[in-house]
Amino acid sequence: MAFHRPNTTQVPNPDPHPPKLNIPTYQEGPYVSIAPHEVAIADIQAYRIIHRIGSNFNKGPWYTSQAPSQYNDETCGVFGILSNKTASRRRRLFQAAGTKNIVAEWEPQFIKLFDLALQRIKADLQDGQYNFVKWWTFLASDVTGGLAFGEPFSNLKNGVISAMVQDIEAAMPIIGVRAELPWLKPVLNYTPTWCGNTWSARFDRFVGYGWDAVHATLDDEEEQAVPDNVIVSEAANVIVAGTNTAAMTLTYLTYAVLKNETVKKKLVAEVSKLLTDPRWNELENSPYLNNVIQEALKLHPGVPASLLRIVPTSGSQVDKHVIPAGTQICTRAWNFQCDPYVFEDPLRFNPDRWNNPTPAMKEHMMAFGAPARMCLGHNIARLEILHAVSKLFRECPQTALHPSTTEASMEMVDYFAIKPKAER
Numbered sequence: 001m002a003f004h005r006p007n008t009t010q011v012p013n014p015d016p017h018p019p020k021l022n023i024p025t026y027q028e029g030p031y032v033s034i035a036p037h038e039v040a041i042a043d044i045q046a047y048r049i050i051h052r053i054g055s056n057f058n059k060g061p062w063y064t065s066q067a068p069s070q071y072n073d074e075t076c077g078v079f080g081i082l083s084n085k086t087a088s089r090r091r092r093l094f095q096a097a098g099t100k101n102i103v104a105e106w107e108p109q110f111i112k113l114f115d116l117a118l119q120r121i122k123a124d125l126q127d128g129q130y131n132f133v134k135w136w137t138f139l140a141s142d143v144t145g146g147l148a149f150g151e152p153f154s155n156l157k158n159g160v161i162s163a164m165v166q167d168i169e170a171a172m173p174i175i176g177v178r179a180e181l182p183w184l185k186p187v188l189n190y191t192p193t194w195c196g197n198t199w200s201a202r203f204d205r206f207v208g209y210g211w212d213a214v215h216a217t218l219d220d221e222e223e224q225a226v227p228d229n230v231i232v233s234e235a236a237n238v239i240v241a242g243t244n245t246a247a248m249t250l251t252y253l254t255y256a257v258l259k260n261e262t263v264k265k266k267l268v269a270e271v272s273k274l275l276t277d278p279r280w281n282e283l284e285n286s287p288y289l290n291n292v293i294q295e296a297l298k299l300h301p302g303v304p305a306s307l308l309r310i311v312p313t314s315g316s317q318v319d320k321h322v323i324p325a326g327t328q329i330c331t332r333a334w335n336f337q338c339d340p341y342v343f344e345d346p347l348r349f350n351p352d353r354w355n356n357p358t359p360a361m362k363e364h365m366m367a368f369g370a371p372a373r374m375c376l377g378h379n380i381a382r383l384e385i386l387h388a389v390s391k392l393f394r395e396c397p398q399t400a401l402h403p404s405t406t407e408a409s410m411e412m413v414d415y416f417a418i419k420p421k422a423e424r
């Protein structure tokens with residue numbers, strides 16, 4: 001057995017060929033062996049241990065495939081750093097930038113982008129066009145562009161997709177493939193894409209965007225405090241981590257609200273009473289708006305994928321089980337956020353469930369990741385979503401779902417992040 005009940009006093013030595021766990025599905029238990037050295041866990045006690053601050057369950061090698069091969073823990077962006085200890089040093093550099101107070105300083109600049117996004121959406125709606133994926137992606141990439149480069153990429157202003165957004169859109173699914181099928185990586189690196197470039201060139205261009213960011217935003221002194229190559233990695237990181245996640249959260253939220261007339265009416269009623277130019281505090285204090293956002297993050301987490309972690313070299317006792325060193329552990333937001341023991345009718349889009357959330361409901365929400373490696377951009381994302389959603393439903397209260405938008409077209413394609421099957 002790979003796992004033992006807690007009265008086992010000895011932590012077993014790593015077993016090179018551990019047998020499969022005899023618990024096949026979550027219906028029968030929250031621990032499922034999904035491969036010889038891999039276990040999926042949907043148990044909140046275990047989750048607390050694995051992902052607590054200071055945990056030595058480091059990220060799994062899957063994350064290495066997110067960075068070009070010449071990068072290591074010291075030089076890659078924080079997302080790709082495997083060791084939690086190394087990551088916590090790096091995270092300290094960014095934590096201040098992600099605090100609410102600092103993010104609030106960006107609010108006036110971001111409001112201009114939200115206004116522009118709404119102008120574009122309104123013009124589209126008047127022409128009978130519905131392409132929320134497009135405009136929410138342009139908005140999210142202008143926001144991350146502003147953060148990484150000091151000014152937006154002008155996707156919204158020009159109304160056309162920039163080369164950078166094209167690269168992100170094309171590279172995101174392939175990032176998933178590279179990660180799931182690492183043996184394909186050398187082949188994929190040199191496979192021509194639809195536009196004639198190779199995937200490897202796309203990754204090189206991300207790094208290039210990062211270099212531009214370094215020179216656009218930092219003075220010489222600051223550049224010396226953090227090595228250039230690290231800032232480059234981080235700038236590219238922010239662009240990728242903050243664009244699709246926010247855009248898809250907005251897309252699925254819009255879809256869920258438009259699909260549900262009662263929810264839409266309540267939301268429109270609340271946001272239409274807001275001040276003409278509401279600010280973050282007012283938006284945070286709009287209960288139904290916040291419930292809708294929480295529910296959208298619950299049902300359509302921007303990153304529903306497994307967060308892979310490795311059991312430390314000494315092995316570990318996780319709740320009732322002793323797990324051998326080196327085992328890869330998968331915990332998925334999706335499993336916890338749809339737990340029927342915690343959420344009544346978990347697959348129904350029901351913002352009212354957040355009127356009086358239980359402590360368990362709050363703890364089971366992990367759309368922004370887990371404590372040790374929680375999303376560094378969650379305040380930015382919240383600000384973006386609050387403004388974009390309140391503006392959309394205040395200024396376009398009559399918007400309805402386009403007949404071509406169906407459950408089938410919106411089926412979530414999960415490739416670490418998500419996108420709708422029909423891509424619109």
Ligand code: HEM
Nearest residue numbers: 078079241242245246249302303368369373375376377381
């Ligand atoms: C709704 C939008 C967003 C969602 C749902 C989201 C979700 C997540 C999740 C689940 C993780 C943890 C991944 C893991 O452990 O493997 C994460 C990490 C991260 N996110 Fe976000 N994110 C969002 C927006 C943003 C934005 C706007 C930024 C930056 C501007 C950002 C920057 C990062 C970074 C740098 C990390 C890596 C942290 C680390 O590894 O220590 N995210 N995000």
